Amino acid sequence: MRTMAELNCPLPIRSKNTILLGHGSGGRLSSELLQDVFLRELGNPILSKLEDQAIVPIGSQRVAISTDSFVVKPLFFPGGDIGSLAVNGTVNDLAMCGATPLYLSAAFILEEGLSRETLCRVVHSMREAAEVARVQVVTGDTKVVERGKGDQLFSNTTGLGVVAQGLDLSAAHARCGDKVILSGSIGDHGIAILAQREGLEFESAISSDCAALHGLVTEMLRVSRGIRCMRDPTRGGLSSTLHEIAVQSGVAIEIEEREIPVHEDVKGACELLGLDPLYVANEGKLVAIAAPEEADEILSAMRRHPLGREACIIGRVRDDRVGLVTMRTRLGTSRIVDILAGDQLPRIC
């Protein structure tokens, strides 16, 4: 039982002793837990870079490793399920450093009583996604917990890929004057999950954008070496991703509200639910920071790819308010885009 004092306590203080849903949100609480617990104990030059993947030397190769656990609820949603998400989520984390994803591990924590048919559907979907992404699942593990000690099915995938020599993308590489490129509309995944979870019916069905992005990345890298950094704005949405880049690069980022594509039905759902699409998760989008003179060529290459048709330049990197993300609104005013404090949508991935 929580006491009234605890309930009235502001988030950062309550969170000092207990894990909250917000610690898994990808926002401020996640970041604080990462710094105070994980990096304090496990920090090393590779982990402490805080990229979405680690790059380690093995022989003469640069091997990218990325891990993600998936606890999305519900397991199945328009546009995907926990199986396709587990493949694409890890493939995308590898792709963001320019790695060619090759191999995946797949681990499952099943709740006693899960229907076998549900498991089969998830594994089948994982197979299809792996085929599309051209990665092989090479090792796995299954654990079962008692009824009431899990929630149907959790999954973990860890991926391996190879990074070309000389390629060095990092959230710490953004420079003043760089352009911010977004590969398409935001908010689709989060709203699709929420609609499914809450049984909301919108005029048109909103589908998750869940997709593997390494094909798009290949096209981008083929036309330009002016890409400083790429990130996929998943948990915490576009705002968290831009914040991470601003902080790690020691720059400010300014985005233009009118340039950010948001599908009409997602916009409508966000208005109805009081959500800001900047904080809603995506699973098939990327943000790239690119040298200004290369941005147009990168954009053209993206638009020729099926997953980048709606790509656009949404902002630029500045050096005047280090660590801050600001947005010029449609009304012409400027507002600070703060990092997600608590938890907007738990169990989105």
Place this chain on the structure above:
Amino acid sequence: MRTMAELNCPLPIRSKNTILLGHGSGGRLSSELLQDVFLRELGNPILSKLEDQAIVPIGSQRVAISTDSFVVKPLFFPGGDIGSLAVNGTVNDLAMCGATPLYLSAAFILEEGLSRETLCRVVHSMREAAEVARVQVVTGDTKVVERGKGDQLFSNTTGLGVVAQGLDLSAAHARCGDKVILSGSIGDHGIAILAQREGLEFESAISSDCAALHGLVTEMLRVSRGIRCMRDPTRGGLSSTLHEIAVQSGVAIEIEEREIPVHEDVKGACELLGLDPLYVANEGKLVAIAAPEEADEILSAMRRHPLGREACIIGRVRDDRVGLVTMRTRLGTSRIVDILAGDQLPRIC
């Protein structure tokens, strides 16, 4: 609610539609789920080898990958905790193919309301185990699920290691006449967990044998190229491991009851609880199948290592009853050591 018909139904039929705790036991149900669901969908030449790790080519290197999720209950037990277990468990799966473990990913699924102190203890223990094993945690992930949808803390580690050229250990390589070597006493981990979980008090405290085995493996490989296969008998115990080897190699394995070391207090606890130590999990032991002419030298090398002091030859490989494991008892009779059918001790790792 289960109907009486379901409750009276024998295991294999009940298990057709629903996931049971036994599907995570490492015994027959695990094996059947692996074949019917995972291999049917995801099978490929690497995964279908059914080793505890995959070996994939990256550049000129042979890279071993292994993944494990950890759901052990309780989180802390004599001799270890979920943090040290998550490091050592994955390190050992890599070590069993002779790989030098190098890098780990670490992912957590936390239940809302978990005390931060508990998380810190686990992560600290993970750090200590990683230091002892000389592996680096290079990437990670944290998710949080609602209260009642998890059980405090689940962890996943995925490990990478490098395998020397020409080394080819496999559960399919046992040959008639080979010796079966066990690195020490069995049952310690499982009984330590059970005693802690049930609040049992034995005369002497029983500690988990949780330890990283790659140092021991290095010594074994240094003295001999006659090792066909190594496995760590975790879930499902020694019996399941020997079964896997017998089936995959198409041989029979005969072990001698009197040669198998079981600590007196573990033996006593097993008798009290009606458990067979052959089915109880270990987390710091290995079984090696070795060419007969090399077995003594391997054994001597093992006994010089702190984790192999109690090593002994416990049996031999035969060709007369393919796929079967038999045991000559202390009374001189022979009995079939069947594979674990259901679930003896859930959530042991």
